[in-house]
Amino acid sequence: MIHNFLRNCIVIAAALFSFSSAALASGNHTGEKIDVKEIVLGHLGDAYEWHFFATENVEGAIPLPCIVRDEETHEWKVFMSSRIHEAMEEGEKGYEGFYFNEEKNGKIYQYLSDGTSVRPLDFSITKNVSQILLASLIIILVFLGCARWYKGHDAKVDAPGGFVGMMEALVMYLVNDLIKSNVGEKHYRPFVPYLLTVFFFILISNLLGLVPGGANVTGNINITFFLAFCTMLVVNLSGNKEYWKEIFWPDVPIMLKAYPLAIMPIIEVFGIISKPFALMVRLFANMMAGHAILLSFISIIFITCSLGSWMAYVVGGGMTIMSFLMILFMNFLECLVAFVQAYVFTLLSAVFIGLAHPAHEHKA
Amino acid sequence: MNLPGMLTPDIGLIFWMALAFIIVLLILAKFGFPVIIKMVEERQQFISESLTNARSANEKLASIQAEGEKILREAREEQAKIVKDAMATRDAIIKEAKTKATTEGEKLLQEAKAQILVEKENALREIRSQVAELSIRVAEQLVMEQLKDDYKQETYINSILDKIEK
Numbered sequence: 001m002i003h004n005f006l007r008n009c010i011v012i013a014a015a016l017f018s019f020s021s022a023a024l025a026s027g028n029h030t031g032e033k034i035d036v037k038e039i040v041l042g043h044l045g046d047a048y049e050w051h052f053f054a055t056e057n058v059e060g061a062i063p064l065p066c067i068v069r070d071e072e073t074h075e076w077k078v079f080m081s082s083r084i085h086e087a088m089e090e091g092e093k094g095y096e097g098f099y100f101n102e103e104k105n106g107k108i109y110q111y112l113s114d115g116t117s118v119r120p121l122d123f124s125i126t127k128n129v130s131q132i133l134l135a136s137l138i139i140i141l142v143f144l145g146c147a148r149w150y151k152g153h154d155a156k157v158d159a160p161g162g163f164v165g166m167m168e169a170l171v172m173y174l175v176n177d178l179i180k181s182n183v184g185e186k187h188y189r190p191f192v193p194y195l196l197t198v199f200f201f202i203l204i205s206n207l208l209g210l211v212p213g214g215a216n217v218t219g220n221i222n223i224t225f226f227l228a229f230c231t232m233l234v235v236n237l238s239g240n241k242e243y244w245k246e247i248f249w250p251d252v253p254i255m256l257k258a259y260p261l262a263i264m265p266i267i268e269v270f271g272i273i274s275k276p277f278a279l280m281v282r283l284f285a286n287m288m289a290g291h292a293i294l295l296s297f298i299s300i301i302f303i304t305c306s307l308g309s310w311m312a313y314v315v316g317g318g319m320t321i322m323s324f325l326m327i328l329f330m331n332f333l334e335c336l337v338a339f340v341q342a343y344v345f346t347l348l349s350a351v352f353i354g355l356a357h358p359a360h361e362h363k364a
Numbered sequence: 365m366n367l368p369g370m371l372t373p374d375i376g377l378i379f380w381m382a383l384a385f386i387i388v389l390l391i392l393a394k395f396g397f398p399v400i401i402k403m404v405e406e407r408q409q410f411i412s413e414s415l416t417n418a419r420s421a422n423e424k425l426a427s428i429q430a431e432g433e434k435i436l437r438e439a440r441e442e443q444a445k446i447v448k449d450a451m452a453t454r455d456a457i458i459k460e461a462k463t464k465a466t467t468e469g470e471k472l473l474q475e476a477k478a479q480i481l482v483e484k485e486n487a488l489r490e491i492r493s494q495v496a497e498l499s500i501r502v503a504e505q506l507v508m509e510q511l512k513d514d515y516k517q518e519t520y521i522n523s524i525l526d527k528i529e530k
Contacts, residue, residue, distance in 0.1 A: 123376040132381055132384045201385060
């Protein structure tokens with residue numbers, strides 16, 4: 001159902017995109033140009049500063065530290081991103097050779113002495129990284145806070161209420177209904193911390209992404225790649241003998257698994273990759289699409305208002321109200337999606353782990 | 365080809381993500397989730413134990429109640445039996461006393477009758493002996509009166525002798 005809905009949303013977003021482009025084209029000759037694609041992709045991408053607003057004089061942005069390796073001297077350089085901005089505003093090519101390459105999504109590049117530019121090793125604390133750290137901090141504080149409550153109380157005397165009670169209910173819901181039932185009663189325990197951490201990491205990141213100014217962390221392929229890769233490692237490192245037997249020597253006629261072509265093992269090995277790949281793309285696409293739709297709706301307001309003359313008041317006013325209602329609706333929907341996607345990722349991880357522990361029910 | 369930012373591989377982002385995730389995982393796997401889950405499981409165990417205890421206590425209570433009722437019923441039966449026995453005993457005693465009294469009375473009556481009979485016979489015997497004695501005395505007096513002079517005595521003796529001779 002969610003996928004249907006998402007498809008509808010993408011269709012609507014595509015329609016709005018085309019509408020926006022048309023509006024943009026018509027508005028071109030009047031006011032300044034609004035590049036929706038750049039706005040949306042810019043907000044979906046990463047940044048070296050935490051940008052809130054900008055006026056003609058004031059930049060409401062927090063610069064973040066850049067940590068890059070000089071590709072010529074192989075030295076690590078640490079400086080604030082504002083240094084590059086200042087240097088570039090003063091007309092220099094960059095700060096110590098480092099500059100933002102606008103053609104490559106504004107990433108830091110370095111001019112080499114021979115005039116070419118390369119992408120240095122970049123471990124900067126970007127907007128996404130700082131939000132990951134913030135999410136980590138929130139998760140750690142929340143659960144250590146809960147754990148502290150339990151230390152001061154006797155399990156047999158009182159049960160937690162309020163926030164700790166809510167977190168306990170959520171954790172136990174996940175453990176009992178999601179992890180235990182999908183991984184299997186016998187060996188679910190070692191996977192509980194991993195699956196819960198994945199769930200809360202995604203949930204908190206998703207919710208932080210919905211806060212105005214929040215970064216699009218879970219809608220970034222690197223993050224979902226890492227999470228899916230972790231799940232793949234957990235699944236395959238914990239798989240038992242039966243699991244590997246079903247991959248390389250399944251219960252099928254010999255001509256399907258050895259000669260003339262080992263088709264089943266090839267499919268199964270492909271499955272090892274495709275399962276986490278699906279996880280990766282699902283989370284990425286869902287979160288990215290949600291953000292894209294929200295940003296598109298917001299862009300509509302600016303597009304219609306920049307049409308100029310009387311159209312700005314008539315069309316712009318109407319569209320602003322429409323957009324606002326849609327943004328409101330989408331924000332509520334995204335709150336649900338934030339939870340659902342965290343749930344689905346954890347659920348499928350649990351299912352894959354469960355599949356890697358098949359019971360000895362096959363006849364020899 | 366120029367991919368959008370969120371699709372571009374970024375080693376730095378993956379590195380920080382991995383670092384943050386692993387630290388969070390380690391901290392929470394050690395100090396976070398196990399504490400919560402352990403406590404909840406302890407509580408669940410405690411609750412289920414309490415339920416079992418309550419159930420067994422209830423059963424015990426019910427059995428005690430049943431036992432009490434049984435004892436009460438037995439006591440009541442015992443009481444009824446005792447009362448019945450006592451009544452039977454009383455009746456028996458009364459009956460026995462009655463028969464005893466009757467027999468005793470009859471015996472006394474018979475003894476009295478026998479006594480009366482004896483007394484009567486004694487009295488009769490005494491009366492008879494007195495009557496005989498009196499008669500002898502009267503006869504003696506009469507004879508002495510009639511045979512006061514010698515003549516008369518002789519005549520009388522002769523008449524007797526005559527009678528004897530005849």
